[in-house]
Structure formats: C-alpha cells, structure tokens
Amino acid sequence: MTHDSAHGAGTQDTGTGRAEGSRLTTREAAERLGVKPETVYAYVSRGQLTSRRTPGGRGSTFDAAEIDALARRTGRRESSPPPSGDLVFRTGITLITPDRYFFRGVDPAELARRYGYEEVAEWIWTGELRPGIRFAAAPESLAAARRTAATLPRHSSSTDRLRAAVAAAASADPLRFDLSPEGVLNSARNLIPALVGALPSAGGPDGDGAAGDPLARRLWPKLSARPADAASLAVLDTALVLLADHDLAASTLAARVAASTHAHPYAVVSAGLGVLEGPLHGAASGPAHRMLSEVVERGSAAPVVADHLRAGRRVPGLGHRLYRGEDPRAGALFALLDEVPQAAPAMAAARDVVATTARHSPLHANVDLALAVFSVAYGMPAETGETVFAVARTAGWIAHAMEEYAEEPLRMRPSGQYSGPRPPQPLPAPEAPVP
Template identity: 75%
Template sequence: MTDQTRLTTREAADRLGVKPETVYAYVSRGQLSSERAPGGRGSTFDAKEVEALARRGGRREPAGGGAELSVRTGITLIDRDRYYYRGVDAVELSRTYGYEEVAEWLWTGELRPGVRFSAPRESLDAARLAVGALPAHSGAMDRLRVAAIAASAADPLRFDLSPEAVLGCGRALIPTLVRALPKAGGSELPDRPGDRSLAARLWPRLTTRTADTASVDLLDTALALLIDHDLAASTLAARVAASARAHPYAVVSAGLGVLEGPLHGAASGLAHRMLAEVLERGGAAPVVADHLRSGRRVPGLGHRLYPAEDPRAQALFALLEELPYAARALDAARDVVATTARHTALHANVDLALAVLTVAADMPAEAGETVFAVARTAGWLAHALEEYEERPLRMRPSGHYTGPKPPQPLP
C-alpha cells in the first residue's frame, strides 16, 4: 500500500484484479463506497476499503445471476439434523432455560437466570389503543403488526441504534406485543415481571383452557426453540432493514410482514386445520387423499434443511406426550406421518408439532403463527444487533435486467 488515500476506478480494478465494471457492482452491493472525482469526471475509491475487500477475497468476479446471497452471521448454525445457537445445541438450551433467558443470552452472551421482560406503560397503552381500533375480524398478525408500529411511535428514542438501546427495545417490545393481544377469555393475572414468564402471559391470549404448569412450560420451550433458524425469509427481510439502518421496531415490522406469507409463518395454521379434520373424520387416510387429489402438499411434513425429523418437532413431541389432553391430537399427527410414509419418507416438522399443541389446547388455527411471531422477534433483533455492526447497505444485490434494449422510443 502507498500513502494514496483515493484511487481511480482503474486503479481500484487493478488492485482487486477485476474489470472496472465490477468495481461499480461492488458499489451497488454495498461492498465499496465511492465519491465523485474532482471536476465530476469518474469516481474515486478509498484505498483502505479496496485493500480490505481484496483481503476478504475480492480479487475475483462476483458470482453472476442465480448465485445465492451469503451473509456472515454468528447466531445460528444448522448442521446434520441439529441446530445451534452460538455453538450451543438449541434443543438442549431450550430444555434448560426459558424463552426470556435464551433471548437475553443470545443478545448479550450473558445468562441471566430468571430474567423477565416487561412492557412500558406508554408503549403498551399506545399498542392497545391501536389494536383496539382494528376491525373485529382482524387476525393476530394484524394486531402484532399494528402493535409494533404503535409502540414505535410511542418511543422517541427509537432511532438510537446503539446496542444498549436496541436491547432495551427488545426487552420492552416483546412483552408489549404479547400484552397488546386480546385475551381469549377469563381474567388476566397482574403482569408481575418478577414471577410470571412471557409464556405465562401469552397463554391466556391463545386459549381459554386453564394454564397448568406443564402446558406453560411446553409453550415456553416452543418459544425458545423458535427464536431463530438461520436466514429464513423473514430474518433476511429483517437484516435488509437493519442494513438500511432502519430502527429496531421497523426491523421487526419487516420480519412480521414476511412471516405472514402462507409459505412461512402461516404453515402451522394449515397443519392445525388438517389435524382438526383428521380428528373429525376419524383418520388421516381420507384427509391426505383429499390434499393429494387437489394438488396440495400435506402440511407439517418435511423440511429442506433436515433430511430426518426436525429437531424442534422431536423436542415438542416429547413434551406433548406428557400432556394427557394432547393424546388424541398426537395420535392424529402420527396417523398423518404413517399414511404419507407409504409412498414418501417425509418426517414431521415443527409446524406439525405446533399444530398438535394448538388443536389439543383448543387454540385457534392462527395460534401457531402467533407463537412463531412472538418467538422470532427476539431472533430478528439478534440479527439486527449483528447487522448494525456491518457496513451499511451491504445487502444490495444488483438486478439482472431483462427488459427491452435501450434506447426505446418515448411512450
């Protein structure tokens, strides 16, 4: 390296060993920043940035169309039918600690046994007021999205992206989302952060069934298991928002928007309806046949990242076996797996396990999606914390233009 601090496009291309056009592709992807050259002719580049990119492997042409986006992350690893939070087996972690403890540890690296998150009065009042204004037919995801926006508007410090501020947002936003949801029935116990877990506060918003210890513990484990799962579609959306330096509430809103897609968070609702129909019709065979006849996939089966059974499903099924009231729904799920296994070896995934819980506990079909959304909020914020430390706008793919070749006549 010389003492030169700005490089021309040609000099940057020579140091990286690429074409000049590729240098601008690096700019569009957020891997390099540029400034107009004096006099407005061409661009200049920071020599240190160019050298750093070269050390990271920039001395090659970027992958062309069809290449998958790769994002550096130290949060979740999926490997050989197991998955790990920061190198720790996620299933074992979720069996040992509650959702709030796992979330806090994932954010900070510090384990705080018994930690409880609480909702600030200003945020909760704003969220409840906004949720209360929605039409009566609104679903839980509608309410969660509106609650996140209202809580954001109530927080004048939301644009502070320091780690301390983002952590404070997470500890406040998650219980705000939960308590902004209307109760399914009965009276709610006072929100005493010191002795009631987030799962205990969520349970009465999902069902009128009395919350026994084993059921709440199962829900707590489910929340912890679902905190993160590498770069799922909603997590990628959250990271893109964080890359653009959106505030944490906007990051969560981005994740919630993608999660609502039928191929993501809503999958457990499809499995719920299928299990309810299996119980109603007395067996899985006619239900599976109807799905296949109409060209639909049988929900709750298979996962592209796990050749064998989803480890999250295994953990939840083991706990469901300890709940007497879940026996019929469990048998229905096993019947579905056995029926489809006659032709294809598809294992149960976490959506089917969530469906067993929601059907057995008399929850609505969308309850699994609610659990998913609340749980994954902690994961989105973990990714936001990570992304805020990266170069802004680094996740800026370049489009592969397929339109008419210019110049075209004015329409």
C-alpha cells in the same frame, strides 16, 4: 428476579470509566481493536470474545489479554465478504446441520429444559446468561400498542395486530433510533412484552397476566380461555425458545436487509413480520392445524391425506429443506406433548398423518405439525402457531439486527437482470377514453 423496561431499567455501557484490573470497558476494547463498539458485540456474538457483566449490571467488560490476542489475529477490522452470486453472512447465532441446530453452539432443546424464553433471548443477544430476567414494556409503549391494535376490525388476524402494535410501540419510544448495543437491547426488552400485551385476551382468567410473570405465562391467556398448568406452560415456553431463531430464514433475511439501512429495531421487526405472514413461512402452521383437526374428527388420516393429494396440495406439516429427518424442533415438542394426556388424540392424528404419507413419500414432521398438535390439543385457534412463531422469532430478528448494525451499511444491493423491452422505445400511446 430482574425486571427490565425500555430505555429505563435496562443496562447502560457508557464506556466513560475505566474497568478494573485487566478488564476493559466496551469503549476501551473497541479503541484497542480499532472498531466501533457495535463490532465488539458482534465479536461476542460470533464467539470470538467473551464478556462479563459489571457489578450492578451497568454494561460489560472484556479481558484485556483476549482483546490483544484478537487484535493480533485480525490486524484490522473484518471486512464484509466480497460480492458474489450468493449472499453469505457471518453470524454467531444459529448453526444448522442436516439433523440438528444450535444456538451459539448449544442445543436449544437443552436450553429450554433449564431456562425460559426471556433468558434464552438475552443470551442469544449478548452471550451472557441472566437467570430470572423478565422483560417489561414501558407504559407508554404498551398503552399505544394496545390502543392501536384494538382499533383493527374484529376479523383481523393476530399478525395484523402485531404489525400494528410494533408501529405504535415504536412511535411511543423516542429513543428507538439509538442503535448502540444497549439501545437496541432496551428497545427489544420493551417491544416483545408490548407485542404480547397488545393481543386480545382469549376470555379466560388472568387475561393479561402479571408484569413479573414469564413471557409464556403472559402469552397463554392470549391463546386460550383455559387456565394453564405447569405442563401446558412448559410446552409453550419450549416452543418460544425453539423458534427464537433459525439462521437466515426468509423473514430474518428481510430483517437483516432492513438493519443494513440502519433502520431502528422496531422497523426491523416490522420487516420480519411482513415476510413471516407468508403461507410458506410462519403461517404454515394454520393449514396443519386445520388438517389435524379434520383427522381427529374423521378418526383417520387416510381420507384427509387423500383429499390433499387429489386436490394437488402438499400435505401440511411435513418436510423441511434443511433437515434429512424429523425437524428437531418438532421432536422436542412432541416429547413434551406425549406427557400431556389431553394432547393424546392430536398426537395420534399427527403420527397417523406421518405414517400415511410415508407410504408414498419419505417426508418427516416439521415444527408446523408440532405447533398444530399444541393448538388442536388445547382447543386454540388455527392461527395460534403463527402467533407463537411471530413472538418467538422477534428475538432472532433483533439478534441478527445487532450483527448487521456492526457491518458496513447498505451492503446488500443486488443487481436486477433486466428482461423488459430494449431501449429506446417510443412513448406509449394513451388509452382511448372510456365512453
């Protein structure tokens, strides 16, 4: 197994040496293409180049003939799309179709059957699969994240603690301003386990897990006091993989805006977390959890759905603007949860909700309903889905940041359509003092 910690055990591509044979170092490839090294990695992200890790893991090399072919096709560095009414981003990370989605052209559910979250995250970032890789936080970052998160009030949410942990981990990483591809990767490999380590234990055995454990095993005791079995960990690890990215969701757009200013990766993740907490985004699984718990308790979805409709509320966990049918992430998780006996009541409740609502509206299950089944089945808190979402999506935010760092900076500057009073206006009169 490979253990990577922040700015120490991660790989380095110095570009100072010459690659052997017909292969080029990152710096040599960049010089031949006439671009920055960051842009070379962007070409890899978009599937326009392939890379190979050098022996010993110290950077990547590129086929010289492939570099020359790309240089002939492009002729010069790709320019950003011209300003238009819609923001459009070139990205090689996630493709969404009306029925499915893909990471670098591969079905994420297939990836999750073979590889864990850390392996998939590394592949999303670099286009290279590194079986057995484990992320490890630098001791200083982990200690700072835990210490800061622990100072928050007891009623603080997990997202509150994650936001605090990101800021603390950043302050402990003096190399956070290194925006080279390897610098960003080292920050990411440091940050994700620091976030998990900063969450309080749910009170079960192995409250913090072992540093060499897969991330899902380290996250489990933060979510549940019950010991995890292989089936439980498979569901959690699959959820982390499936949620790692979803194209330009609201939080990812915020992350790319931050990256366009060349904010460091920790600040990029902070931007994403701020948007993720919205009830229409990452926090949407909480209402689905509470609804599903009520359906299980009452034994029927009909009165619960009726209560939501009577109050003018949408039924949580249903519908997705990007998919015609069931959210493929939900389908993949439901397939695993169907094999877990203790999830049977929550699964039955979810299907009852879908069937009851379908009598009036053709809405299908989305990933929030699947996360709710998971959290209800294992007796976890309502915010569990939001926690899993936040940890998982950190990988996607980093991947998009790496793409954005290779673009022209500050390219996102829309103009406001002013609707206030037309100038010139007189100076405002001061308010009368309160007696």
